[in-house]
Amino acid sequence: MKIICKPNVLAAALVGVVAFTPTIGEAADPLASWNDGPAKQAIVEFVKATTTQGSPQFVPPEERIATFDQDGTLWVEHPMYTQVMYCLERVPALVKAKPELANVAPFNTVLELLHGDRAAMEKLTWPDIEKIGIATMTGISVEAFQAEAKQWLAEAKHPRWKKLYTELTYLPMQEVLKYLRANGYKTYIVTGSGQDFVRVYAEQTYGIPPEQVVGTALGTTYGYAKDGKPFLTKEPKLLLNDNNAGKPEGIHLMIGRRPHIAFGNSTGDQQMLEYTKAGDGARLSLLVLHDDAAREYAYGPAEGLPDTRVGTFTQALYDEAKKNGWTVISMKNDWKVIFPFESK
């Protein structure tokens, strides 16, 4: 599998990590880890316009819906989506339960990979990953899945920072979530990742409760245990593919209102951002551009950044953003700090 995350060496050398300590004066700024610039300004002006009584663009509190893509928008998605890492790392337990899988592709490939053969990653295709996802996340009860995912998230570390995945959220976006909520916005995650997976950590990590997580959703089946107690089993039946056109469709299904502000970072978010902007009144669509190889990653291929299959941001998406008045957030230029742990 081709996962490109070549660092932009020159940029890395020039930028480095900017240490940031808030002073008393800055503490009052709800977006303190943002540099002053068009992105911060667009967000602040949008919030003022939609929440100031008497403003021509005032939005009633019950209609204040904000949606956020997750991977690459709220936290790190490179070198690989966290949920894919979860599924790969569940394979040994799966093989222990079903030893006949040890010599069957793609499970044998994953075992090689986990034993240190990094080249094995190249052999895995997206259909392989889908197959591994089905094998590791379905046919079990909702509660069993939640317990397994929770335990993994409490232990698994990101290969670059050696930190828990839940520590690798973007501080500037955490500030946006809080700022919007403080102004009466209901914040939703709208993710291509699994709805049940993201729900396991979204409340603790972002203050976003399970009922405000819209994601790719598999069906469940209601049944009874031997003692008569009912339970839900996760099934390999796709109800919602929450990517591309599936994002506005999922928003309608799960929320039933059009967002007033939406954040994404890849082509999978394009339709959500279009749908948001097509509403009446004040609407703001934003894209996070990963252009900071030193502090995080640099990938596009928009604007000459390295190409990638994980969180692709094409030049066509960049051009659409510029044409339609969407705001592109440059991680390098707009964010003083990337991660919460940097500012501690």
Next chain:
Amino acid sequence: MKIICKPNVLAAALVGVVAFTPTIGEAADPLASWNDGPAKQAIVEFVKATTTQGSPQFVPPEERIATFDQDGTLWVEHPMYTQVMYCLERVPALVKAKPELANVAPFNTVLELLHGDRAAMEKLTWPDIEKIGIATMTGISVEAFQAEAKQWLAEAKHPRWKKLYTELTYLPMQEVLKYLRANGYKTYIVTGSGQDFVRVYAEQTYGIPPEQVVGTALGTTYGYAKDGKPFLTKEPKLLLNDNNAGKPEGIHLMIGRRPHIAFGNSTGDQQMLEYTKAGDGARLSLLVLHDDAAREYAYGPAEGLPDTRVGTFTQALYDEAKKNGWTVISMKNDWKVIFPFESK
């Protein structure tokens, strides 16, 4: 179509409508239209146990989820579900747009019915009604559907009370909704009716926003108008049949947490009530029994009440409720007032 709602004549003669005027002392009671009795007591005790700090059954605010069936639990469902009435009354407009349907079953039968031939109703089967639903509610944009449903709801009257359907909510249940919300519960509708239909009026009628309405859901398709503006079209593709086992499945899909308290009134609610009670800690499941032919309707067939195909409450369901400690609410005995307009 067999819709039985024979009034229990003796009960009607004995009971009548009890006039009810709240006094100053009673105004402090959040459940003022409830008679003192086991149902009211169960609700009040549940709320106290789950919201009093230090109580062994205390439930953290974020986990306070309450779910309510709609038709027959929050408002009148006889002689026919409101959404079915909507679909039937949309047929003339449909035939105007597609005149070739005028002589095709079941549309011709609906036209006869609407021209006063009540016997025509007997000819309509559930598959006919499903067909009419698909024809009247899909193939149009989400916004067009919302506008049509909103207009109908502003004009259509219930055949018995000659009032808007949205006026025929149960005052005691409106009180329960407010009482639970005042105690930190998030109130959800979980209905077999169409999610999009109920969302049109739920916020104004019950204070329940669109994102807290879980219902039978059809898919939508994202597309673009000629001017490039994106929109969602309602499709005849069933995503969630929110009845029976579909209720807990829908709750998991849309909410992702198990309710602590759930209200229903028919066999379609059984699994939701089982699922609720199967959770840890304090859980309360309740069923509204329509045993008041004088003030509303009487149907079961539980407890010897007349049988019906609309909102069936079987003896088996009644027996399960009694066996499992669910609370059965008698409209006749537990409710001082049925409708908000009675107490004005």
